[in-house]
Amino acid sequence: MSGFLNSSIGRKYTMALSAFFLMIFILQHFAINILSVLSPDTFNETSHFMGTNPLVQYGLQPVLLFGVVYHFVMGFVLEIKNKNARAIKYAKNNGAANSTWMSRNMIWSGGFILVFLIIHFLDFWFPEINTKYIQGDMSGLLADGEGYRYYEELVHKFEPIWRVALYCIGFVFLSLHLLHGFSSAFQSVGANNKYVKGLKGFGKAYAVLIPLGFIFIALFHHFNH
Amino acid sequence: MNLTLKIWRQKGPQDKGKMVEYKVTDISEHMSFLEMMDVLNEQLTNKGGEPVAFDHDCREGICGMCSMYINGEAHGPDRGVTTCQLHMRMFKDGDTITIEPFRAKAFPVIKDLVVDRSSFDRIQQAGGFISVNTSGNTQDANAIPIDKHAADEAMDAATCIGCGACVASCKNSSAMLFVGAKVSQYALLPQGQIEATDRVKNMVAQMDLEGFGNCTNTGACEVECPKGISLENIARMNREFFSASIKG
Incomplete structure (x- = not known):
C-alpha cells in the first residue's frame, strides 16, 4: 500500500477521505450549534456531553485534528508540486472558459479557511482546552455554579460585530471551497458515473445551506442579545 | 481579415x-x-x-x-x-x-510551437495494450459477447487522440484524462481484464514519473478535449487503481 499512498491517485484518495471526515464533522458541528437557537438547555447538555465524553475527547478529537492538519498540509504540498509541473506560465490563459473560479482557487479558499480556523480555535477551542485540561475544571458549570457555561460563552463571543463579520466571511470561503470540494472528493474516490449524478446537486445544496446556517446562528446571537 | x-x-x-x-x-x-x-x-x-x-x-x-x-x-x-x-x-x-x-x-x-509529447508514448508503452497472439489463430473479436453500453463507453474512451490538450488546459498539467481514457478503453472490455491490474499500476507509475501534476478535478480537460473524453474515465481509473493496489 505504500506505493498507493505515494502515487498521485493515492494522494487524491487520502485528500478525499480527510475531506469526507471533515464534511461529516461540519454537519454534526452545525447540528449542535443550531440547538443554541432552538433550545439553549439542549445545547448546553449536548456541548457538555461532547466536551467530556472520553470517546469524543480521546478518540474522535485526535482523529479530527489529524484530519484537519493532513488536509491542509497535503493541500499545500500538492499545490507546490502542481505549480512545479508547469515551469513556464502561459502569457494568456483563459481559465474561466473551461472551469469554475472555485475549482481553480481551492488553495486560496482553503488558505482563508485556515486563517479563519486559527481565529476560531483561539476563540473557542484553546479556552476550552485551558479550562478543562489545564485548570482541571470538567464541570462545565458557570463561575457561580448556576447552570452550564457553554451557551453563555457562545452568546458572549458574538457580541462584537467585528467577530460576527469575520465569521460570516469565513463561512463564505467555506461555501466557495465546498462548492467544488464536495463533488471533487467523490470524483477522487471514483464515484462519478450514472448512479451518482444526484450527488452534484446535493453537494451544491450542502455547500450553500450549511455555511448559510452557521452565518444565521452568528447573526441570530448578535442581534438577539 | x-x-x-x-x-x-x-x-x-x-x-x-x-x-x-x-x-x-x-x-x-x-x-x-x-x-x-x-x-x-x-x-x-x-x-x-x-x-x-x-x-x-x-x-x-x-x-x-x-x-x-x-x-x-x-x-x-x-x-x-x-x-x-x-x-x-x-x-x-x-x-x-x-x-x-x-x-x-x-x-x-x-x-517555437512544437512540443515533445513522447511522455504520452511512454505511458502507453507501460501498459496501454493487450497481449494477443497474432500467429494466425486469432479469435474473431465478435465471438466474445460484450454489453452494448460497455462497448459504447470503451469506444468513447478510445476516441482519445492523445493530443495533450488535457495537459495543456489543466492548471496542474495533469495527464489524468489521457491516462484515464487509455485505462478505460481496456478496463471496459473482457479482452482487457487479463492485464488490468498491471496495466493501471504501470501506467499511473509512468505518468507520475514523467512529472505531470495532480488532478484537482477542475474539469477544464473535459471541456477543452477535442474528442469530449469524459471525467468519468478519470473516476474509473481511480477505482481501477485502488482495486489494483488492494490486490497487490
Whole structure:
C-alpha cells in the first residue's frame, strides 16, 4: 500500500477521505450549534456531553485534528508540486472558459479557511482546552455554579460585530471551497458515473445551506442579545 | 481579415524563447487556423525570415498532432475541435491572437510551437495494450459477447487522440484524462481484464514519473478535449487503481 499512498491517485484518495471526515464533522458541528437557537438547555447538555465524553475527547478529537492538519498540509504540498509541473506560465490563459473560479482557487479558499480556523480555535477551542485540561475544571458549570457555561460563552463571543463579520466571511470561503470540494472528493474516490449524478446537486445544496446556517446562528446571537 | 499575432518563438530546447508580434493580412474567414499559419509562414519565408514551427499532420482532427494554446485555450476558443478544425470565422477582423505552445514540464518545447509529447508514448508503452497472439489463430473479436453500453463507453474512451490538450488546459498539467481514457478503453472490455491490474499500476507509475501534476478535478480537460473524453474515465481509473493496489 505504500506505493498507493505515494502515487498521485493515492494522494487524491487520502485528500478525499480527510475531506469526507471533515464534511461529516461540519454537519454534526452545525447540528449542535443550531440547538443554541432552538433550545439553549439542549445545547448546553449536548456541548457538555461532547466536551467530556472520553470517546469524543480521546478518540474522535485526535482523529479530527489529524484530519484537519493532513488536509491542509497535503493541500499545500500538492499545490507546490502542481505549480512545479508547469515551469513556464502561459502569457494568456483563459481559465474561466473551461472551469469554475472555485475549482481553480481551492488553495486560496482553503488558505482563508485556515486563517479563519486559527481565529476560531483561539476563540473557542484553546479556552476550552485551558479550562478543562489545564485548570482541571470538567464541570462545565458557570463561575457561580448556576447552570452550564457553554451557551453563555457562545452568546458572549458574538457580541462584537467585528467577530460576527469575520465569521460570516469565513463561512463564505467555506461555501466557495465546498462548492467544488464536495463533488471533487467523490470524483477522487471514483464515484462519478450514472448512479451518482444526484450527488452534484446535493453537494451544491450542502455547500450553500450549511455555511448559510452557521452565518444565521452568528447573526441570530448578535442581534438577539 | 487583418490580424495581429503574438507568437511564442523559441529557437531550440535550450533557448529562452519570447513572444514575437506579426501582422497577417487578407485572411479568409473560411480558412482553417493552420492555413492562416501557412499564410504567415509564406510571408515570413518570402521576406527571408524563419517560418514558425508548429505540429500538424492529417489536418482533419484524427491524428492528434496539432496543438497550440490559442488565446488562452488549448485548440482555441471553439469546442470539440482540434486546431486544424478551428476556423478563422471564430475570430474578428482586427483581433489580436496569442499563440503559445502546450505548456507542461512533461511536454518540453522543441522549437517555437512544437512540443515533445513522447511522455504520452511512454505511458502507453507501460501498459496501454493487450497481449494477443497474432500467429494466425486469432479469435474473431465478435465471438466474445460484450454489453452494448460497455462497448459504447470503451469506444468513447478510445476516441482519445492523445493530443495533450488535457495537459495543456489543466492548471496542474495533469495527464489524468489521457491516462484515464487509455485505462478505460481496456478496463471496459473482457479482452482487457487479463492485464488490468498491471496495466493501471504501470501506467499511473509512468505518468507520475514523467512529472505531470495532480488532478484537482477542475474539469477544464473535459471541456477543452477535442474528442469530449469524459471525467468519468478519470473516476474509473481511480477505482481501477485502488482495486489494483488492494490486490497487490
